[in-house]
Amino acid sequence: MMAESRNADIAIVGAGPAGMAAAVTLADAGYRPTVFDMNAAPGGQIYRQLHAPQASDAVMGKDYRRGRELLDAFLQADIDHRPGSRVWWADNDASGTALGVLARGQTQRWQARQLILAGGAMERGWPFRGWQLPGVMNAGAAQILLKQGALVPSIPPVLAGSGPLLYLLAWQYLRAARPPALILDVAPARRYGEVLHQVHRAWLGRDYLLKGARLIGALKRAGVPIRQGITALEAEGDTAVERVRYRHKGRWHTQPSELLLTHFGVTPEPQLARSLGLEHVWHAGQQCFVPRRDATLAAGTNLWIAGDGGGIGGALNAEREGRLVALSLLENEQRTTAEQRREGQALLAARRRDLEARCLLERLFRLPESWLDDQSAETLVCRCESVSRGELDLAITQGGAGPNQLKAFTRCGMGPCQGRQCGESVTRLLAQRLGGTPDAVGYYHIRPPVHSITLGELAAREASRA
Amino acid sequence: MFQRLDTAATPTRHVQVWLDGEPHRVAETLTVAAAVLQLRGWQGYRRHVDGTPRAPLCMMGVCQECLITIDGCANRQGCLEPVAEGMRIERQGGDIHDG
Numbered sequence: 001m002m003a004e005s006r007n008a009d010i011a012i013v014g015a016g017p018a019g020m021a022a023a024v025t026l027a028d029a030g031y032r033p034t035v036f037d038m039n040a041a042p043g044g045q046i047y048r049q050l051h052a053p054q055a056s057d058a059v060m061g062k063d064y065r066r067g068r069e070l071l072d073a074f075l076q077a078d079i080d081h082r083p084g085s086r087v088w089w090a091d092n093d094a095s096g097t098a099l100g101v102l103a104r105g106q107t108q109r110w111q112a113r114q115l116i117l118a119g120g121a122m123e124r125g126w127p128f129r130g131w132q133l134p135g136v137m138n139a140g141a142a143q144i145l146l147k148q149g150a151l152v153p154s155i156p157p158v159l160a161g162s163g164p165l166l167y168l169l170a171w172q173y174l175r176a177a178r179p180p181a182l183i184l185d186v187a188p189a190r191r192y193g194e195v196l197h198q199v200h201r202a203w204l205g206r207d208y209l210l211k212g213a214r215l216i217g218a219l220k221r222a223g224v225p226i227r228q229g230i231t232a233l234e235a236e237g238d239t240a241v242e243r244v245r246y247r248h249k250g251r252w253h254t255q256p257s258e259l260l261l262t263h264f265g266v267t268p269e270p271q272l273a274r275s276l277g278l279e280h281v282w283h284a285g286q287q288c289f290v291p292r293r294d295a296t297l298a299a300g301t302n303l304w305i306a307g308d309g310g311g312i313g314g315a316l317n318a319e320r321e322g323r324l325v326a327l328s329l330l331e332n333e334q335r336t337t338a339e340q341r342r343e344g345q346a347l348l349a350a351r352r353r354d355l356e357a358r359c360l361l362e363r364l365f366r367l368p369e370s371w372l373d374d375q376s377a378e379t380l381v382c383r384c385e386s387v388s389r390g391e392l393d394l395a396i397t398q399g400g401a402g403p404n405q406l407k408a409f410t411r412c413g414m415g416p417c418q419g420r421q422c423g424e425s426v427t428r429l430l431a432q433r434l435g436g437t438p439d440a441v442g443y444y445h446i447r448p449p450v451h452s453i454t455l456g457e458l459a460a461r462e463a464s465r466a
Numbered sequence: 467m468f469q470r471l472d473t474a475a476t477p478t479r480h481v482q483v484w485l486d487g488e489p490h491r492v493a494e495t496l497t498v499a500a501a502v503l504q505l506r507g508w509q510g511y512r513r514h515v516d517g518t519p520r521a522p523l524c525m526m527g528v529c530q531e532c533l534i535t536i537d538g539c540a541n542r543q544g545c546l547e548p549v550a551e552g553m554r555i556e557r558q559g560g561d562i563h564d565g
């Protein structure tokens with residue numbers, strides 16, 4: 001039903017730091033990888049729009065600028081970069097991976113001998129009462145607006161949740177002379193002291209800690225109120241957010257606001273890896289499922305995963321993993337030099353140290369696993385099908401014993417986002433109610449298409465092959 | 467609503483789009499959802515099948531809360547479609563809704 005397939009020796013899904021680094025390393029070794037990315041330009045999440053920055057360096061900060069070297073190397077190398085291409089389907093067997101790609105309203109079928117998944121992370125779906133109201137947005141989404149078109153809120157927003165991105169956005173707004181009205185942090189203030197007691201990790205992670213301390217310091221000096229250790233959050237309003245309610249030190253407070261930007265950490269974007277049937281394991285520190293990878297970051301035969309899509313390590317780690325998977329692919333082809341093997345060893349050692357240091361961030365920004373329990377029963381878990389926590393609880397008492405059963409009982413996870421927003425909440429809820437581990441509970445079965453595709457697009461073949 | 471900083475870093479071409487029948491000029495780097503958030507904000511963005519109002523949540527293709535009519539095609543993912551000269555955009559906040 002699709003046009004005749006095109007061949008890619010090496011296909012890479014994603015042109016963020018991981019995908020770009022893998023592609024550049026492979027191009028240096030004489031290969032010409034094909035890189036699919038759904039965005040109009042390379043860069044991924046962190047380096048979005050970096051080829052023609054919209055907000056100034058002074059607003060964005062130096063981590064954004066840092067991507068320039070990698071981006072330039074990517075743009076200059078001989079790489080078959082395909083922007084505006086969504087990989088909506090993948091199927092692999094011994095001979096490689098078949099990919100369904102949607103580009104400019106047309107479907108293409110590709111056959112790749114080797115595949116590198118570098119699809120990155122997404123902001124965690126984290127239900128609270130009213131999170132479906134217009135005027136609630138992810139903080140990372142608001143940062144996408146800043147990167148894409150130097151767009152900032154016309155009213156001072158409330159920022160709430162946990163994780164470095166929350167403070168980074170607050171700081172960027174401050175630099176743009178649009179400070180937020182209030183920051184609500186789920187992490188209690190004492191955590192900062194606690195992590196300093198993990199002396200070895202604190203030393204390894206000192207750059208992360210210092211960076212965070214600098215952001216928070218700048219916000220405090222500017223007089224932005226920060227409430228640490230909030231234990232509940234709600235958005236209220238009729239057709240859009242009018243008020244934000246939160247619990248701090250045991251008492252409820254109300255802040256009038258029409259814009260609530262939330263962030264509860266990031267998790268690997270799971271759809272392609274899941275639809276390929278790759279095994280996933282619960283990562284207790286990262287509080288999410290991650291695909292299982294071996295020491296060479298391979299997740300299957302001729303299949304690698306690099307970057308935050310394989311587990312959250314941040315942008316520098318993503319770049320490092322991109323180089324690592326390229327090197328292990330070359331090693332497989334018996335095309336590595338002694339120097340490259342040494343480089344690989346050094347990268348692996350650096351990765352180990354960095355991930356050890358990141359445990360600190362995981363501890364610092366740890367989310368309460370019982371959060372969903374504390375939400376009122378009408379809180380929506382599945383936004384697409386409007387399924388509440390209470391409805392899920394009812395289905396569990398009626399015998400719903402696994403994510404796929406709950407889906408069948410309640411339609412939870414059946415909507416167009418395919419469970420990306422509710423999947424891990426459902427796993428958590430079942431684990432709590434039935435007393436199992438997330439690994440024992442499991443996750444939805446994910447089947448293609450992993451991106452919404454219309455019948456017209458499916459039928460539209462390419463008029464001629466390029 | 468969202469506003470463009472007047473200290474934007476790179477000179478950027480603007481394109482004309484039609485939003486609910488009215489002409490507007492927006493930076494060509496924006497996606498449809500970003501343009502709508504700049505021009506009209508999150509109120510009235512779209513209506514969910516259950517009747518409740520909704521607006522973009524993730525801006526990166528994950529949540530499907532940005533569905534919008536583009537050049538006559540309903541339920542396009544507005545956060546993944548770059549704006550283009552002459553594009554017609556209609557919000558689905560009234561009686562057209564997904565489903």
Ligand SMILES: Cc1cc2nc3c(=O)[nH]c(=O)nc-3n(C[C@H](O)[C@@H](O)[C@H](O)COP(=O)(O)OP(=O)(O)OC[C@H]3O[C@@H](n4cnc5c(N)ncnc54)[C@H](O)[C@@H]3O)c2cc1C
Binds near residue numbers: 015018143144307
């Ligand atoms: C919204 C958001 C904002 C962030 N901002 C920052 C920041 O400012 N600073 C920071 O340090 N970290 C940030 N992060 C964290 C981020 O995960 C970085 O660590 C880094 O971008 C990860 O690099 P990566 O290469 O693994 O993936 P990404 O940079 O996420 O790149 C993955 C790319 O793959 C594409 N893709 C995914 N699936 C498909 C598919 N099926 N078909 C086609 N293309 C696909 C995506 O569109 C994306 O361009 C952010 C994360 C998110 C979700």
Ligand code: FES
Binds near residue numbers: 526532544545
């Ligand atoms: S805003 Fe989430 S998919 Fe478009």
